[in-house]
Amino acid sequence: MLRRTFLATGVAAVALTALAPALRAEMAAGITAPVTISFYSYNLASAGLNNDTTMGLINDFMAENPLIKVEPIGAPSNEILSRVQADIVAGQEPDLAQLVFRDLIYAADDLGAEALEDLAGDELAAHAEGMVPSGLDLGRVDGKTYGLAYTFSTPVMFINADIFREAGLDPKNPPKTWAEVKEAGMAIQQKTDKYGFFPGAFGPIDGTFVYQSIVMSNGGIVREGNTLTFADQPAADAVAMLRDLRDSGAYAEIDPASHMDTFAAGKLGMFLFTSAVQNRFIKAADGKFELEVAAMPSFGDKPTAPTNSGSALFLLSKDPVKQRAAWELMKFLTSKHAYTQITSKIGYLPLRLDIVDDPQYLKPWVDAHPMIQPNLEQLTRLTPNMAFAGPNYRQVENMMKDAATEAVLGDEDPYEVLRRAQVQAQALMPADG
């Protein structure tokens, strides 16, 4: 499946290079006649609450804006880029697309996404009021906002309180540092027949944001400009720490493809992964085990740097009227009303923290769901996930991820594994400048 997706993406990318649009027109001041815009979203490609909530928001928007009709187009998150590329090549220009953050630079440089400062100017500044301070940074490339952060979350530590008690640990006092995670993981491994700890950073399910969170929490970074640095000291030390967890037995020896299922089945004590799966775990734990949620662990006294998983909205339309319609939809989908729906029904984080204490919006839900608190607290330290530039950006990211996986789960020296991969991957990066 991955190979086929890669192939399809590659073919479309080659075709796109010749068609990258360079036209720029000024966005219309308003909508005066009926207009239809397309909205590509991966939330629409999943059954249940994700689809229902997104469709509900689209319907709310169309009710408020009767001149604008939205054509919703769903595609899974790992295939939505291929879908957008194919439609651009075929002349079916998408107007608005929800893409994952790893595609940020590609969307800005190659897909022709509009810089919102150029398009909306003061309107963007006004719309950004009340957003998490670093919220707009998530979608910035070279100082301009190409992606407006939409559905996103940060890594939190899910805890199986029953396993903690069985191992003689206090689930109300979860590990706060990696040293404590090691201790707790070893206790679980020694005193129970369950698994200790697993970070959702590796495996076929995208977990790069977890890996980057751990690296950045240790003061590391995966690239500086277009120079890869994931094998440099602070970043590599973070991976070496995970390797130490594995060597100690605290790290769960499970299939990385089924980490979520292992936790949902009640067999894993600690699981560091996106808070977007919180609703799923609450449902899975019901009647089976007690679920607790804690902030991600830190390296000693260093503050953590939780990065974002999820997606941003990219305005791709070149038609001035459709640009206006798409911008209005973008604003609506990142409004107080939308984030109230998105957080309470799907489980993503609100980009607008002022709604958390507002009884008109999210307060009743937050009061009833205290498990979101560690996540909200982490928002104050939200650190943008780093995407890679150039046509080989996905391959570079995969090489980095594979190297980190091998460094943690393999037998070789982790520093050497990372160094080797960094040298190879650097050759695929564009030159600085």
Add this chain to the structure above:
Amino acid sequence: MTTRSRATTVATHGAMILLVLTAVVPVYWMIVTAFRPEIEIFSLRLLPQQPTLENFAFVLTAIPMLKMLGNTFVMAAATALAQILTGLFAAYALTCWRFPGGKVVQSLIALSWLVPFQVTMIPNYVLSTKLGLLNTTTGLVLPNAAAAFAVLVLVNAMKSFPRQVIEAARMDDAGHWRILWEIIVPNLRPAIASLGVLAFISAWNEYFWPLLLIRKIEDSVVQIGLQMFMTQEGNQWGPLMAAATLASLPVFGLYLVLHRQVIDSFMKSGLK
């Protein structure tokens, strides 16, 4: 029966039972999981303790499953039919007519089998868009209406058909159309049936092309529906298994109807 031959029989049967279990257990697990409530999804019990229909109910309300099954059936049946028809015409031409470059054409058809659909997918999509075939069953069927596999299978089947019978028909003034439909096709029924089942299953399982071509969920096919229960935030195992159970019923039904011809064909040609 000697001790040695008895041991061989037991070993053979043991291996066959193991193979049958390997094939049947995943299907059994899919059906059983479809009836498990959320709390029992990861249970290793052979039967659910509290069987429920809630997964099926969720599938039928969360996505337009019945509409999707109908769309898929029409698309798969049309694709299978088209592949058989184009395969028959091509195979007849390649085996019964001698023309310059015939062997080259056959080699090119065989080579085209090695080209992954993903390579031609974008040009196909651009062309379909220009022809106004977005969101249509015709658009789903057209790029797969001729398949190298179907041509090669039918060429092999026709090559083994006695030439004398065709020559005798010609001497009786039978035209190509009559020879094909009244003499060859009735005798190739097992091969056509097995090809039909394989083409139907292949079209039934098609994912990427419908994902690209169909923009509305209600016009989409069942494989896209199944994918909707699998997300980056995890799989909804109960509904996914319920949807997979529903999706496998038509294919299972088709096999039940045609199983005699399919087994005959597999036995004769070793086709898999």
